[in-house]
């Protein structure tokens with residue numbers, strides 16, 4: 001999947017008819033038709049290294065689900081590099097780090113996104129102990145509660161190679177989407193990530209090959225199928 005330089009990062013909300021929006025709808029549809037769909041309420045996005053496209057992918061996927069009428073909660077569980085607030089242009093004064101530390105209420109942490117059916121929990125101020133906060137059991141408890149109110153809960157995470165945070169979040173999700181930056185990450189590292197996810201009992205439900213440049217003929221093929229929402 002490759003966006004051109006002037007595309008908005010939240011392309012699903014700006015141009016629903018673009019090829020790339022179709023790509024995000026395809027990810028949503030593939031999940032819905034996957035054999036695991038009946039128990040996929042909580043989905044995390046992971047990657048091996050930083051900057052492979054996790055936040056962009058999960059943000060657009062959240063909008064794709066919301067456009068379909070699903071009640072969606074998008075949580076920024078990348079406590080070391082909060083970015084959902086920039087993508088949706090909302091405040092990060094409060095959020096997950098404060099909720100996990102019992103320093104704010106649900107009402108303060110869950111924000112409107114400006115997009116119908118989509119609520120957000122930003123990461124909040126960067127805490128001194130992200131791994132400890134994420135592994136305390138409190139996140140799992142919060143998610144269990146949110147399952148009552150939301151059809152789909154989506155989680156952004158930290159890169160797997162760097163710290164344990166992404167694995168912890170993956171292990172409490174029903175499924176994970178592995179984003180791979182095309183041509184940039186050594187196969188050996190991707191294999192290691194896959195092994196780590198399996199070891200953490202995470203279920204990889206799909207792989208998104210990101211930043212992939214497509215040829216003109218491939219682009220024409222996409223256009224032929226056009227807009228289908």
Ligand SMILES: Nc1ncnc2c1ncn2[C@@H]1O[C@H](COP(=O)(O)OP(=O)(O)OP(=O)(O)O)[C@@H](O)[C@H]1O
Pocket residue numbers: 001002003004009047049050051052053054055056057078081083158159210211212
């Ligand atoms: N498909 C794409 N085509 C072109 N640019 C992209 C694409 N996906 C992401 N980008 C750009 O690549 C950069 C990194 O993307 P993003 O922030 O989503 O990655 P990330 O995995 O969340 O990074 P981090 O681990 O640092 O949080 C951003 O500038 C984003 O706009």
Ligand SMILES: [Mg+2]
Pocket residue numbers: 054055056078081083156
């Ligand atoms: Mg990110």
